[in-house]
Amino acid sequence: MPPSLFANSRLARSLASLAAAAGLALAATCAAAQVPVKLVLNWKYEGPQAWFFVAQDKGYFKAEGLDVLIDQGEGSAASIPKVAAGAYQAGFGDLNALIDLASKRPADAPVAVYMLYNTPPFTIVVKQDSPIKSPRDLEGKTIGGPANDGALKLFPAFAKLAKVDAGKVTITNMAPNLREQMLTRGQIDAAFGYVTTVSFSAKAMGLDPAKDLRFIRYGDNGMDLYSNGVFFSRSFARENPKAVQGFVKALNRAVKEAVADPDMGIDHVMKREPLLKREVEKEKLFATLRNDMSHPEVARIGLGDVDDARLKKSIDIVVDANQLPRTPATAEVFDRSFLPARAERPSKTLNALN
Secondary structure (H helix, E strand, C coil), rough: CCHHHHHHHHHHHHHHHHHHHHHHHHHHHHHHHHHHEEECHHHCCCHHHHHHHHHHCCCCHHHHHEEEECCCCCCCHHHHHHCCCCCEEEEEEHHHHHHHHHHHHCCCCEEEEEECCCCCCHHHHECCCCCCHHHHHHCCEEEEEEECHHHHHHHHHHHHHEEEEEEEHHHECHHHEEEEEHHHHCCCCCCEHHHHHHHHHHHHHHCCCCCCHEEEEHHHHHHCCCEEEEEEEEHHHHHHHHHHHHHHHHHHHHHHHHCCCHHHHHHHHHCCCCCCCCCHHHHHHHHHHHHCCCCHHHHCCCCCCHEEEEHHEEEEEEECCCCCCCCCCCCHEEEEECCCCCCCCCCCCCCCCC
16 A cells, blocks of 8 residues: 555544544533433322423423433322432422421422412312211311322311311321222211312212212312422522523423323323323313313413412411411522513413313
8 A cells, every 4th residue: 555545544544533532522421411300290190290291202301401200209298308308309299298398497398490280179078978068077077098198288277277176087098099999988088189189080980070079179268279389409409500490491391282282292191101091191181271270370470480479378378277387488489580481381271171
């Protein structure tokens, strides 16, 4: 081989090696740029969580530089301590349980950044023929619910507002899948739960919730509280503000798409759990949009945000009823600085869906 050709060949090989090394370095840099976020949900995979899966599957989280892992939950109140303990960076769960922790352990409590369930879903359900007609009728009776149920956790606050002597009420716990069975068999007089969750569990048993059950709703008895929102570890939010902002941006985009095309949203739910019944999960999604995400304030402040006066009242109710050691400021509980612009968030109430 002529010397000039040998030199050119060696140069080409060197350039190719450099290019390959540069490519590997770039790939490593891109991988390193993905901020890991572990998210724990409020419950097992189901229709009303569609937007989380849409954001993950369509690459919206990834586009914001996030590597998001989504785990199933064990109850709306259970996700808060998991984030507080550092097992997860983010969670989806009950804001009132967050208020409780913010009062007791302000340094550890997560901070909410996007409110999804702005209408209180909390309820005590009884059989249609039950003698329990009003909250006061609960005295002397037994109410059952899963230990981490949001309505159970809020019962002291509900009892105080509804003038129920909580000391005269017996509380019992059971596995979530036994709640409706125990109620219908008369093993408990009433059950704690979310309206939508109990309704669909009852339907799965062959009951008609509208005819066979009655709901004593917390919201009808002075507890116009917020419910489930997305929250982050306080330290993670402080150290990774762009990651939190990107997460909320991606989720907001997915919420809008899932509301506009529920069938698409349910497609992504079914990928997670193919054994679910598609039509049931779609109906759950519609019910959640109507019952839990349709507060009139959405038209004014947009989905994702909170009304500060309403949040302050909610904090006061929870603190007073549970005799908590301190009253957290609204900014300790909810930080709107990570929200997309008002024009980018849904602004119509969602109760017209059917």
